Amino acid sequence: MESQKIDIAIIGECLIELSSNGTLAESSTLNKYFGGDTVTTAVAIARLGGNVAYVTKVGNDGFSEFILSCLQKENIDTSLISTNDEQNGMYIVSKSQDKKELLYYKRKTAATKLSVEDLSEDYIKKLKLLYSTGVVQSLSACSRELVRESFRIARENDILTAYDPNYTSCFMSSSDTKEYMEEIGEYTDIIFLSLKGDAVRLYDLDSVDQIMKYFWDKGIKIVIIKSHVDNGYYTGYRGEINFTEFYNSSKAIDTTASGDVFNGGFLYAITHGYSPNDATKFASVVSGLQTQNYGAIQSIPYISTVLENV
Numbered sequence: 001m002e003s004q005k006i007d008i009a010i011i012g013e014c015l016i017e018l019s020s021n022g023t024l025a026e027s028s029t030l031n032k033y034f035g036g037d038t039v040t041t042a043v044a045i046a047r048l049g050g051n052v053a054y055v056t057k058v059g060n061d062g063f064s065e066f067i068l069s070c071l072q073k074e075n076i077d078t079s080l081i082s083t084n085d086e087q088n089g090m091y092i093v094s095k096s097q098d099k100k101e102l103l104y105y106k107r108k109t110a111a112t113k114l115s116v117e118d119l120s121e122d123y124i125k126k127l128k129l130l131y132s133t134g135v136v137q138s139l140s141a142c143s144r145e146l147v148r149e150s151f152r153i154a155r156e157n158d159i160l161t162a163y164d165p166n167y168t169s170c171f172m173s174s175s176d177t178k179e180y181m182e183e184i185g186e187y188t189d190i191i192f193l194s195l196k197g198d199a200v201r202l203y204d205l206d207s208v209d210q211i212m213k214y215f216w217d218k219g220i221k222i223v224i225i226k227s228h229v230d231n232g233y234y235t236g237y238r239g240e241i242n243f244t245e246f247y248n249s250s251k252a253i254d255t256t257a258s259g260d261v262f263n264g265g266f267l268y269a270i271t272h273g274y275s276p277n278d279a280t281k282f283a284s285v286v287s288g289l290q291t292q293n294y295g296a297i298q299s300i301p302y303i304s305t306v307l308e309n310v
Contacts, residue, residue: 006053006077007271008045011119011132011147012038013056013089013111013139014067017296020094024101027094033297034070035091037135037166040257040296044264044286046075048303050271053077055119059088059110080118086110093256104171112140116149128271130154131263134165137180138172144180151187162190162267164259165198178202185218190270192263195227212236222276224266226259233262233284237276244280247288247309257296262287265306285310 017035020027038054045052054076058064060083067088071078089109094101114136124130130150137144151161163184167177181202193215199205205214208225215223216236223236232245246252265283274282286306293299 004051004077006051006126007128008050008052008267009055009080009119009123009127009130010038010042010045010052011055011114011130011143011150012036012042012136013106013109014039014054014058014071015106016063016067016088016090018090018092020092021096022094023096023099024092024094024103030092032066033295034067035257035296036089037133037164037257037260038131039071040260040300041131041264041267042071042076043074043297044261044290044300045268047300048265048268048286048306050268051077053080055080055114057081057086057110057113057118058083059086060084061087063088080123082118084110084113086113102170106139106171109139111136112143114139114143114146116142116146118146119150121153124150124153124159125157127154127159129160129162129267131162131267133163134172134177134180135168138176147180148184148187151184155187155189160189160270161187162192162263163188164192164263165202166259167194167198167202169201174202185215185220188220190222190224190266191215191220192224192259192266193226194259195225195229199225208234208241212241222270224280226262233280235277235280242277242280244277244284247284248292249288252288252291254294254299255291258287258291260296261290261300264300282306282310 015036017033018030090105092103132147225234235242262283265286269279269282289301
């Protein structure tokens with residue numbers, strides 16, 4: 001992968017996942033995997049055949065080789081990943097018939113040390129697209145600066161930028177998340193929003209037309225709204241709004257990280273010549289197929305399966 005031209009770079013944090021199919025109180029063992037919002041998006045792009053690099057820091061706490069090998073097995077470029085002596089972030093998830101439990105351990109992790117030194121201007125200029133999320137901005141002041149400055153450089157060099165606030169109330173405040181969005185809005189070309197999770201909670205906007213106008217007025221070209229109320233996606237581009245239904249939503253059995261998978265499908269498509277509306281239709285299939293099996297990353301489809309269903 002290192003010898004190939006990288007089209008998309010993703011700034012993020014890779015987390016260790018420990019999971020169980022029973023309650024945490026009753027489970028005697030936990031399965032080890034890897035995850036995180038931006039990692040899931042990167043894997044989706046790679047499985048579709050996209051050339052994607054991941055930008056992060058990994059801690060030397062015993063999990064570093066596991067994380068790097070997992071990313072490399074997915075054909076994700078790891079040449080911009082460095083290590084330090086901090087710990088890796090972790091989350092524990094359990095699912096039973098009655099409930100889902102999710103615990104995060106994200107204080108003072110390796111990725112909080114991300115800084116503007118981790119992604120050079122020369123590297124950004126060679127990309128087609130740069131992507132990150134509000135989760136990454138929330139890690140630390142220096143990771144927030146990295147996202148802002150990288151987006152600024154990309155915009156000044158006509159490199160596409162894409163962003164998802166991905167507001168997560170268990171470790172992000174709504175006021176801070178709104179600040180993250182505001183400070184990079186002028187450098188953003190594509191924004192992904194959850195209708196209830198982002199637009200309503202952060203901006204008190206529940207009308208698709210209002211949301212589109214708000215972000216178009218900020219200069220954001222493509223606005224994608226994910227609506228579980230309407231069971232589909234709204235794509236706003238050049239003053240027009242199109243609707244795409246969730247793909248085979250009746251067959252969904254696990255929607256964990258389906259929004260992050262959708263983002264990966266969209267970013268792959270938009271960097272491979274698809275129009276915004278067609279990219280949404282393509283990404284809907286990618287995300288819909290992922291929800292038909294268990295596991296956020298394990299169930300992400302490969303390009304051959306996607307093409308059989310588009």
